[in-house]
Amino acid sequence: MGFGALRLRPDESGSAAPAGEDASPALVLARKALRMLPSASLLATLGLFSSLAVAQQPVSRIVTLSPSLTEAVCALGRCAQLVGTDRHSTWPGSVQVLPKVGGLEDAQIERIVALRPNMVLLGPRSRAGERLQSLGVPVMVFDARTHAELKRMLLKLGDSLGEPVRAADLVARINAEMDAAASRVPVALRGRTVYVEVGPAPTAASDKSFIGETLARLGLVNVVSGELGLFPKINPELLLRRPPDLIIGPRATLANLMDRPGWSTLPAVRQQQLCLLDAERMDLLSRPGPRLGEAAQMLVDCLMALPPR
Numbered sequence: 001m002g003f004g005a006l007r008l009r010p011d012e013s014g015s016a017a018p019a020g021e022d023a024s025p026a027l028v029l030a031r032k033a034l035r036m037l038p039s040a041s042l043l044a045t046l047g048l049f050s051s052l053a054v055a056q057q058p059v060s061r062i063v064t065l066s067p068s069l070t071e072a073v074c075a076l077g078r079c080a081q082l083v084g085t086d087r088h089s090t091w092p093g094s095v096q097v098l099p100k101v102g103g104l105e106d107a108q109i110e111r112i113v114a115l116r117p118n119m120v121l122l123g124p125r126s127r128a129g130e131r132l133q134s135l136g137v138p139v140m141v142f143d144a145r146t147h148a149e150l151k152r153m154l155l156k157l158g159d160s161l162g163e164p165v166r167a168a169d170l171v172a173r174i175n176a177e178m179d180a181a182a183s184r185v186p187v188a189l190r191g192r193t194v195y196v197e198v199g200p201a202p203t204a205a206s207d208k209s210f211i212g213e214t215l216a217r218l219g220l221v222n223v224v225s226g227e228l229g230l231f232p233k234i235n236p237e238l239l240l241r242r243p244p245d246l247i248i249g250p251r252a253t254l255a256n257l258m259d260r261p262g263w264s265t266l267p268a269v270r271q272q273q274l275c276l277l278d279a280e281r282m283d284l285l286s287r288p289g290p291r292l293g294e295a296a297q298m299l300v301d302c303l304m305a306l307p308p309r
Contacts, residue, residue, distance in 0.1 A: 059161055063101060063112050065122040068289035069142060070095055072154060073121070075170055075290035076163045084115045090283065091291075113137060119160070144288045145230055147213045150174075154290065170290055177293020182217050184300045190219035193242070195268070197249030198286055201233040210288045214296050220246070236260050244268050246303065248285075251276040271309050275302040 063084040064070040070089035073082060079092065084099040086107075099115060102108040107128035112120060113135055120132055124143040132139050140160060144150040151171045158167020194215055196205040205211035208226025215222050223242045224234060240262045247254065247268045254276055258264045268274060277285065281302075284295045 059119045061115065061117045061119070063115055063117040063120045064089065065101070065104070065107055065120065065126050065128060066142075067091070067283070068144065068287045069121040069123070069157075071287065071289040071291060072157055073161070076154075076158055076161055076166050078161050078163065081161075083117060084112065109135070121157070144210075146208075146210050147292070150210065150288050150292060174290065174293045178214075178217055178296050181293065181296035181300050182219065184297075184304070185218050186304065189303055192220055192245040193223050194220045194246040194248060195223050195239055195244040197247070197253060198231060198282075199250075200253050202236065202253065203231055204228075204234050206230055206232060210292070211285060214292070214299070218296060218299065236263065239263065239266060246273045246275070246306075248275040248299070248302070249277065250282045251278055271307070273306055273309065275299070275306070277302070 059078075060081055061083045062073055062078065062081045064073060064082065065086045067086065067089045070082070070085045071091055073079065074092055074095070079094060082095060082098055084101045085095050086103050087100045088103060089095050089098075089100075099111065101112050101115070104123070104126055107122075107126060109128060109131050112128070112132065118138055120128075120137055120139050122129055122139065122141055124141055126141075129139045129141055140157075142153045142157070144153040151174070154170055155164070155167050158164050158170070196211055196215065197203065198205050198211070204224045205222075206224045206226045206228055207213075207216065207222035209230040212222045212224075212226065223239065223244045224232065228234065243266045245268055247257075247266075254274065257269055257274075263269055281298055284291055284298055287295075
C-alpha cells in the first residue's frame with residue numbers, strides 16, 4: 001500500500017496520520033495548493049523528495065535497514081524516534097522489541113510504509129531505496145566501509161537529525177577510544193600478522209576494510225590484501241602460503257579449523273593463538289558503527305588473554 005492510498009494529515013508530533021474528520025476551509029485551500037505541486041513520485045525521480053521532506057518537518061519517525069545505522073541513530077540520542085528496524089538490529093537492547101521490516105535483500109516495503117516514517121536510513125546495497133522513494137518516503141543512503149566514511153556518516157546523520165554537536169562529540173569519543181586501545185597493545189604483539197574471518201566460505205576482512213584499518217591502528221599486519229576486495233572469499237591455501245601469527249573470527253565457523261586441509265600446521269593453530277568470538281562480539285567487530293572504539297578495545301582484551309608463545 002503506497003501513500004497514494006491514504007489521506008494524511010500532520011498530527012501533533014509532526015508525523016502523518018489518517019484523516020477522518022471534516023476539513024476546515026483553510027485545510028481545503030491547503031489541499032488544493034498541494035494538488036498543484038509535483039507528485040511525490042516525480043520529486044523522487046528528480047532526487048528532490050528526500051531533501052524537501054526532511055527540510056519541511058522534524059524527523060520524528062525513523063526506520064533503519066542496517067544494524068550500523070540503528071546503532072548510529074541511538075548513539076545520537078534518537079532511539080525514541082525509531083519505529084522499525086531490519087531483522088539484524090540487536091543493539092541497544094531496546095530496539096529488539098521494534099517491528100522488524102526484513103533485511104538487505106528482502107525489505108518489506110508495505111510494512112515500512114505502514115509505519116509512516118519520515119526518514120528511512122539504508123546502506124548502498126539495499127534494493128529498497130528506489131521503491132520507497134517512488135512511494136513518497138524520504139530516504140537517506142549511507143556507505144560507511146572505512147573509518148573515514150564512518151565518521152562522515154555520523155556527522156551527516158547528526159546534521160539530518162538536528163544533533164550536530166552530539167555527532168561531533170561521538171566522533172571525538174571514537175578517536176579517543178581507538179587511541180586508548182592502541183596504547184594498550186603490548187610491544188610483543190605489535191607487528192604480528194593476523195587473519196580475520198568474518199563468515200563462511202571462508203570470508204575474510206582485508207587490510208582495506210574498516211576491520212583491517214582497526215587492526216593496523218593496533219599495530220597488527222593483515223595477511224589478506226585489499227587487492228582481493230574489502231571482504232573477499234579466499235582460497236584456504238592463502239594462509240598456507242602466508243601463515244598468520246594470530247587468527248580472529250567467529251567461534252561457530254572456526255570450530256572446524258583442524259578439518260581444513262593443512263590448517264592444523266599453521267603456527268596460530270598449533271600455538272593456540274586464536275581469538276574465537278561469540279555472536280555478540282562478532283556483531284560488535286563486524287558493524288561499522290559508533291561502537292568502533294569499543295570493538296578495538298574488545299580485540300585488545302582478546303589478544304592479551306592469549307597464551308604466551
